[in-house]
Amino acid sequence: MLKLFYSPNSCALASHIALQEAGASYETVRLDFRANEQRKPEYLAINPKGRVPALATDRGVLTETPAILAFIAQSFPQARLAPLDDAFAFARLQAFNSYLCATVHVAHAHRLRGPRWVDAGDAAAIAAMQKKVPQSVGECFELIEREMFAGPWVMGDGYTICDPYLFTVSRWLEGDGVDPARFPKVRDHRQRMAERPAVKAVLEEERSE
Amino acid sequence: MLKLFYSPNSCALASHIALQEAGASYETVRLDFRANEQRKPEYLAINPKGRVPALATDRGVLTETPAILAFIAQSFPQARLAPLDDAFAFARLQAFNSYLCATVHVAHAHRLRGPRWVDAGDAAAIAAMQKKVPQSVGECFELIEREMFAGPWVMGDGYTICDPYLFTVSRWLEGDGVDPARFPKVRDHRQRMAERPAVKAVLEEERSE
Numbered sequence: 542m543l544k545l546f547y548s549p550n551s552c553a554l555a556s557h558i559a560l561q562e563a564g565a566s567y568e569t570v571r572l573d574f575r576a577n578e579q580r581k582p583e584y585l586a587i588n589p590k591g592r593v594p595a596l597a598t599d600r601g602v603l604t605e606t607p608a609i610l611a612f613i614a615q616s617f618p619q620a621r622l623a624p625l626d627d628a629f630a631f632a633r634l635q636a637f638n639s640y641l642c643a644t645v646h647v648a649h650a651h652r653l654r655g656p657r658w659v660d661a662g663d664a665a666a667i668a669a670m671q672k673k674v675p676q677s678v679g680e681c682f683e684l685i686e687r688e689m690f691a692g693p694w695v696m697g698d699g700y701t702i703c704d705p706y707l708f709t710v711s712r713w714l715e716g717d718g719v720d721p722a723r724f725p726k727v728r729d730h731r732q733r734m735a736e737r738p739a740v741k742a743v744l745e746e747e748r749s750e
Numbered sequence: 751m752l753k754l755f756y757s758p759n760s761c762a763l764a765s766h767i768a769l770q771e772a773g774a775s776y777e778t779v780r781l782d783f784r785a786n787e788q789r790k791p792e793y794l795a796i797n798p799k800g801r802v803p804a805l806a807t808d809r810g811v812l813t814e815t816p817a818i819l820a821f822i823a824q825s826f827p828q829a830r831l832a833p834l835d836d837a838f839a840f841a842r843l844q845a846f847n848s849y850l851c852a853t854v855h856v857a858h859a860h861r862l863r864g865p866r867w868v869d870a871g872d873a874a875a876i877a878a879m880q881k882k883v884p885q886s887v888g889e890c891f892e893l894i895e896r897e898m899f900a901g902p903w904v905m906g907d908g909y910t911i912c913d914p915y916l917f918t919v920s921r922w923l924e925g926d927g928v929d930p931a932r933f934p935k936v937r938d939h940r941q942r943m944a945e946r947p948a949v950k951a952v953l954e955e956e957r958s959e
Binding site: 628631 | 798799809812813815816817818820821825838841842844845849851852856857860866867868869872874875878879882886896897
């Protein structure tokens with residue numbers, strides 16, 4: 542049985558939705574970041590990075606959203622969540638997810654995770670990072686809107702593992718001080734995603750106590 | 751014909767080595783970052799991100815190191831650069847590459863690319879970022895050394911696309927103010943990598959005028 546470790550409103554939402562869309566049998570374990578559960582020894586034994594998501598499988602634990610998403614697509618091919626027989630198309634999909642992971646999520650993280658990159662006590666540097674987030678995140682979404690988003694889904698006609706990941710990251714826009722109205726395609730995508738039964742079910746579970 | 755756009759000493763080295771190891775037919779285009787060639791309109795038409803690597807193929811351009819590396823492994827299966835028929839093993843490999851891309855490279859980038867995340871004129875904040883790099887990069891390599899590196903190659907007995915990527919990133923350690931002697935497995939890996947004919951050939955090309 543697959544077991545997803547997540548915290549609400551984190552990037553683990555992408556993997557959570559993908560499991561649901563794939564029709565996978567899985568269970569979830571919620572970590573409370575306010576109680577710092579991700580840094581407790583029990584969890585560090587599962588994922589030494591102390592982050593989410595982590596996906597426990599019969600063969601071991603997987604981490605990193607792009608890797609987990611591709612694993613779900615490959616493990617449930619009947620769900621058609623990625624072009625598995627076309628190396629070029631698969632690479633385009635992976636490039637999109639890698640951009641979300643290494644550029645967009647990183648830009649966003651400078652708002653609340655500044656102490657990863659400057660001393661926690663340096664309030665001025667942390668404030669300087671926070672101040673830049675609307676610009677850096679906004680520029681990322683300009684590129685997505687203008688260059689990357691094929692429509693109606695991220696990669697074109699087919700719904701893929703890129704879609705729950707973009708949905709997850711685009712939900713952070715308002716908190717990052719970026720107006721989603723600047724990106725009509727991304728905003729429309731977010732609305733259509735929110736109407737999917739799998740997404741509704743996952744959001745309801747993540748909201749429940 | 752595949753065409754790799756790179757700049758010397760950048761993360762594009764990983765893709766460059768992987769192409770060579772795969773026995774691919776490819777050509778290279780060198781960008782001079784000092785002349786800001788990566789921001790010129792000719793290159794932005796190829797890669798709107800203005801970064802390297804970019805791999806031009808007959809079907810279009812690919813970006814993002816983890817995506818390009820997996821594409822090379824899948825396109826040249828006879829080179830056995832990834833466990834292509836094992837979704838779990840492939841995901842473990844991808845998780846390693848995603849960590850290098852989204853965490854290790856990002857920590858490193860705070861030394862020279864600070865204006866991505868704070869205003870370029872904020873010298874104090876940029877200095878605060880640079881000051882943290884030895885610690886943040888050092889912690890990444892502690893995790894690699896202790897938890898991730900299987901040996902003798904990154905994933906174990908088989909040489910994979912993780913190896914040129916780790917080699918590429920570990921060559922930045924001294925510049926980041928981190929002593930490689932702290933990480934015996936990573937240091938030994940770097941020495942063995944440097945002796946491979948494919949790596950020698952690529953480094954020689956990148957050094958030439």
